[in-house]
Amino acid sequence: MKKPISTDQAPGAIGPYSQAVDAGDFIYTSGQLGLNPQTGEFGADVQEQTRLSLSNVKAILEAAGTSMDKIVKTTVFLKDMNDFVPVNEVYSTFFEQPYPARSAVEVARLPKDALVEIEVIALK
Template sequence: MSKQVISTEAAPGAIGPYSQAVEAGGFIFTSGQLGINPQTGEFGEGIEGQTRQSLRNVQAILESVGAGMDQVVKTTVFLKDMNDFVAMNEVYSSFFSQPFPARSAVEVARLPKDALVEIEAVVLKK
């Protein structure tokens, strides 16, 4: 099995030894995306803004290879504070429609750059 690295300037570049995403075995696996605007380098405002930007970054990565959010089969949401779940979920729901992807949401002690949220996705390539 081969793997192909996916990279786009429409999402923040990797800040370590990893790829924005990798395509392998008919799936696309994104790395966790922080809510950083790739043009300004700034975080979105609050949990809502960071969630929106995180998902926009996932979307940009997918669009760079002709895929879309409707192909997402699984996401993992890492939250700095589980008390932000409801607000995150409200924004999250605007990016997906039925049938919704499977999802896990977990609270973590700390995220890179002290982000409030990080989201990764597994996508079925058409």
């Protein structure tokens, strides 16, 4: 059984999908862009977009009754792999050891021409 998760503390879905889905023992988030949920505006640079993306993930997980320390896997989509180091600088402030497993990939384009998008899988 799956249950959609939604919060106004993160940007709403821009298509036919849920912000996250509760699937038993796990929460699966959709990719979160670096948007300010109050203004709908992107962060000014890749570091600010990373901070906003992970803050949006945090808000969604809290709405699902879990937290950042329960994340077991992240996927980071980057518009430019040259941003890997600045993204890591911000990313590292959101996690403690043991760090979640992670994939990071460069993509041709992200929704709304974002610089970064992050999705996670977390334990409940």
